[in-house]
Amino acid sequence: MRYLIEHETILEYPNTVREHHIELRLAPRSDGHQQVISCSIETEPASEMATYRDYFGNRVDYFCIIPPHTRLVTRLKSEVETLKENPFSFEAIPPSEEQEWLLKAVRNAPSMNDFVLHRSLLTPTAMKLADAITQAFPRRDKERPLLESLLELLAWIPTILEYRSGSTEVHGALVSAVAQGGGVCQDFAHLFITVARSWGVPARYVMGYLDPGISQIGETLTTHAWAEALVPGAGWVGFDATHNLLTNDHYIAVAIGRDSYDAAPQRGSFKGEASDAQPLVTVTMQEQVQN
């Protein structure tokens, strides 16, 4: 499918700020599941944009606004073709060989260790959640394919968390979402990642977009978040815990990381008084009819 994404972020400050440096992780990825047809980013005030690829392979666009200003707008416009129709179409390998497959994947690419070992407030040890979760944690059954255990985990998450818009802070501790029994898509993704890592399975965070026709979280469209786990035979498979779905061609991945902090769409640093106001974010995602 082909989508046109438009993503606008408006930051406003009560007093002037200056020496403002911004990094954006907004440009969608190009990989086996999706192809970027076009991508442009503009800013207001206008600026000179530079780019690099970060450790996780995300494209980072960065710029600075040095003179005093009270408003900063960034606008992304990108057309993306998605290719993954059936997430189950891969050649599975016998459960008895899966562990060796995973170990080898990590051995060959040491940076994969990050997706197994990383612990933070966002993706803590499963132990840290034990007090807040009274139900039994899902177990990985090594007799069966890993994918089955991961699907059980996916289905388990909505029994712990209920989707509540704006109920947790950006980059807030996972344990507080779990304790209150509700959170946003980030928390769902972090919980999935936390349990998968406790099984020794590489799992990572994905920030991106979901077709509003599929999304059940309603209201205004913003960025979405899900998890990816490394599945033997398949590679990275996307798990959208908020919707209890495997990701497919209705999803567009933008940035990945160990947790939401790594994949934050916009990061900045400036001199001046910080604003209490939330950034005003407007996202549209339209399916493009192809000729």
Place this chain on the structure above:
Amino acid sequence: MYSAGIQGNKPRTPYHEFYADDFTPRDHYRLLWDHIKATGNSALEAKAHESQLALRAEGVTFTVYGESEEGIERIWPFDLIPRIITAAEWVKIESGLKQRVRALNFFLGDLYGEQRIIKDGVIPPELIYQGRDFRREIVGIVPPGGIYTHVSGIDIIRDEKGEFLILEDNLRTPSGVSYMIENRVIERRILPEFFNKYRVRRVEHYPSLLLAALRALSPRGKKIAEIVLLTPGIYNSAYFEHTFLAKEMGIELAEGRDMVVVNDIVYLKTTTGLQRVDVIYRRIDDDFLDPLVFRSDSSLGIAGVINAWRAGNVAIVNAPGSGIADDKAVYPYVPDIIRYYLGQEPILNNVPTYQMTNVKDREYVFDNMERMVIKAVSESGGYGMLMGPSSTPASRKEFMGLVQENPRNYIAQPVVYLSRHTCYMDGELEARHLDLRPYVIYGEDIEVVPGGLTRVALRKGSLVVNSSQGGGSKDTWVLAE
């Protein structure tokens, strides 16, 4: 006067730098010993007084941080009796340090590049990926010449047999070099006649060596190198050193807020406008260097400086990310790192080290805590450390809990009875434990300044030499062949 011999029931006798036995100085100390015997304590007292006045007049100070937030500024504690290192001893130290620094730079280049050493199974991946100072933000960036640690200050101790051992690699922002030079300035004033007699090698050229190394890194070529020393400011314990080095090298001393990055170029804000900066000799930790990519709450750094560095428009010394190579949990692997990259046996050995992630090691350490030093891997300056012999049951229990909670964060070493040296303490000559921190500059080649900072544990029997924990210092004489 000094009385040697075994004290109390201490099982091992530390090496004495000055004396060969109870009554005889080592050969290279005889000249000095004869002089001290001939002139007596009153002459020493006069010299000690003179050195105190000189330190005060020069304003040589350091800051100690204790319970309170604000530090206390103190006059630098200096002992007038020099520590002497023979030419033969120095050859070993020098070649051992060069070997180590060369290998550690290969290691850093590999960690932030291909990671062959992990793929080949020499270094366990957890060690790196759980290390606080492995900086993912700089993976893939190759600093000029592949050099990360242009300045290192490596701590060496001497065990009971007199063997030099590496205690710690300090590859981030090692301090103390200004005191090495100030100690020399004072010593030249109070013992001038010995410098020729002993053919003491000079250390005062350190700032010009460093300046040349910094200048060579300028992206615009060394002819137009604008160099800045980045300091966290006057409250930093090493602020004296920052001002000292900036003055000696004739470079700007600046704080992060004095600079701005515009489109990947770093500028210094001056009264005549923005002036381009080519090289930053930073004396702040990675965490605080760039709020855009590292700690966003840091007001000490320069937003955008890492992107400017990636673009090749500015050099940062030492390179960001160097800290993973002096992580104390990596330290036990340095001999293997030397073998791996250089195919050589280490010239200088490590102190035996127990890894707290290893269950057997951990149990052994817990059973022998009174004889161990336990160190937090990312701390320095003697903070976050348990000294077994002087520990209390309560502090041992506390450390046991800390280690169990986060074993990756701790290592343990058997207490090494650091070598001792004669010091002039309140009118008496007494033995005190000491170590040595030589400084290594990696510019076009690796150079070890012949000397270093000898740090002395001023309290009798104490093995803690850190200035921040009440250590003193001596001038260090390396003799020419």
